[in-house]
Amino acid sequence: MGDNQGLVKALEKLAELITVKAEGVASPGALVPQPEVIQKIELVPNEIKMEGVTNYLSWSRRALLILRTKGLEGYVRGEVDEPANRASEEWKKWSVIDSLVVAWLLNSLTPSIAAAVETLPHAVEVWKTLETLYSGKGNIMLMAQIEDRVNELKQGDKSVMEYVAELQHLWADLDHYDPLELPHSECIVATKKWVERRRVMKFLKGLSSEFEGRRAGLFHQPKLPSLEEAVAAMAQEEVRLKLTRTGEANASRSAFTVSEWKETRECFNCGEKGHISINCTAQRREIRGRGRGYSRGGYRGVRGRGNSRGSNYSSGFKANLAKLATQEEGTSTTSQGESKSRSQEDNTFGNFAHFVYTGEGEDDWKETWDRNQA
Incomplete structure (x- = not known):
């Protein structure tokens, strides 16, 4: 009976040891590895460098946003208190995170401003000092x-x-x-x-x-x-x-696009495509042909045979000058010349009228007509 009781106690002791081991509870004297104080925290750099009053608000808004992504904005606002026992693991964890935030804040400042606050030990003190100096409240x-x-x-x-x-x-x-x-x-x-x-x-x-x-x-x-x-x-x-x-x-x-239509016909003057002869800038070529006609592009009223535009214009111009000179000479003659001219005209007109209204000359009308035409 006593042996059975001893066996039961031994089994209970063994079950207790197995349970303690399964739960991870070790004896007071055993060495148990402690977890890391803090996991690795990476903060995105602040692209805005605080230069003073001019951009403090933009810098502070961006800084709080970045800290909030890691749940660290309480370290600059004073919402996370420092543990009283500096020998505790809790204080060590707080100190590591606080130092990390201080280093990050200093990297987001210009060198001159960072030098003024780098001696401050905690993040909340750095933040409040910058706010007092550069926030501009009440300015x-x-x-x-x-x-x-x-x-x-x-x-x-x-x-x-x-x-x-x-x-x-x-x-x-x-x-x-x-x-x-x-x-x-x-x-x-x-x-x-x-x-x-x-x-x-x-x-x-x-x-x-x-x-x-x-x-x-x-x-x-x-x-x-x-x-x-x-x-x-x-x-x-x-x-x-x-x-x-x-x-x-x-x-x-x-x-x-419609108005930008391009000419595809061939120029009669130069032979190139893209324009017609009236818009051609090349020198006009002389065109000689059979029969009565004018050069392409010639002036109206200038008769010629195979003449170019320039020659037609020149000959017509000279003819007009000669005719004008003749008329001026006629107007400058003496009165005797004028009466003589009028007499000749009267005779001519009289002959013509006599020819029309009388029967004289009916026999040789062809001869008289050819003489007058000559």
């Missing part, structure tokens, strides 16, 4: 500068989204420098709605004139839309205008 000059930029900003050549992005960036800076502080939450909500209506008006007024029709439609509504709704409406209008301009450009391009 009246910065507020006035941003107000002027907002009032002067117009869309110009920017797209709707580029224009509204610049506006929102300036408004965010203005909210930072001059935050809205009211005692009651209801007042804050009502005031934010009032501010948004003013910003919708500013956004619509700064648009280009091509959005006048759509903008007038929004102004005629009984209630102004929200800023998001106004931006969406103008983005749609921008797409419509682009499609309209594209259609007009294609139509004008088609008309230009």
Whole structure:
């Protein structure tokens, strides 16, 4: 009986040892490997280097976003307290992460600013010092500068989204420098709605004139839309205008293509294709042919046989000069010459009239006609 009890106790002891081993519980004196204090953390570099007051807000927003991706923004905001026991593993883990954040912050600063805060031991102290020096909260000059930029900003050549992005960036800076502080939450909500209506008006007024029709439609509504709704409406209008301009450009391009028809006929003067002889710039060639005719492109009224354009014009011009000189000589003769000329004309006319109205000369009319023709 006693042997059976001893066997049962031994089996129970063996089962207990097996259970302890399975659960991973070791004896107090055993050496158990401890897990790593912290897993490897990689932070994306901040592309914006903090240079001072001018870009502190952009730098701080980007820095908080990157830290938030790893759950580390509490180290700069003071939300993660330092453990009291520096000998504990918890403190070691906190110290490693805090030092990592400090090194990352220093790498995102310009050398001169980094040298001013590199002696600070913790991330929260570095962050608060930079915020105090460069945040610009309560800076009246910065507020006035941003107000002027907002009032002067117009869309110009920017797209709707580029224009509204610049506006929102300036408004965010203005909210930072001059935050809205009211005692009651209801007042804050009502005031934010009032501010948004003013910003919708500013956004619509700064648009280009091509959005006048759509903008007038929004102004005629009984209630102004929200800023998001106004931006969406103008983005749609921008797409419509682009499609309209594209259609007009294609139509004008088609008309230009038709007007750009090229001549394919062969030039009679030079023999080349692409133009006709009337537009030919080459020297005119002489064309000689049989019979009565004019050279191609010759002047009307200039008779010639096989003459070129230049010779026709020259001979006609000389003939006209000779005729003009003869007429001038006739007008400058003496009165005796004039009476003689008139007498000859009368005789000629008389002979012609006598020939027509009398029967004289009927026998030899052919001879008389040939004499007068000569």
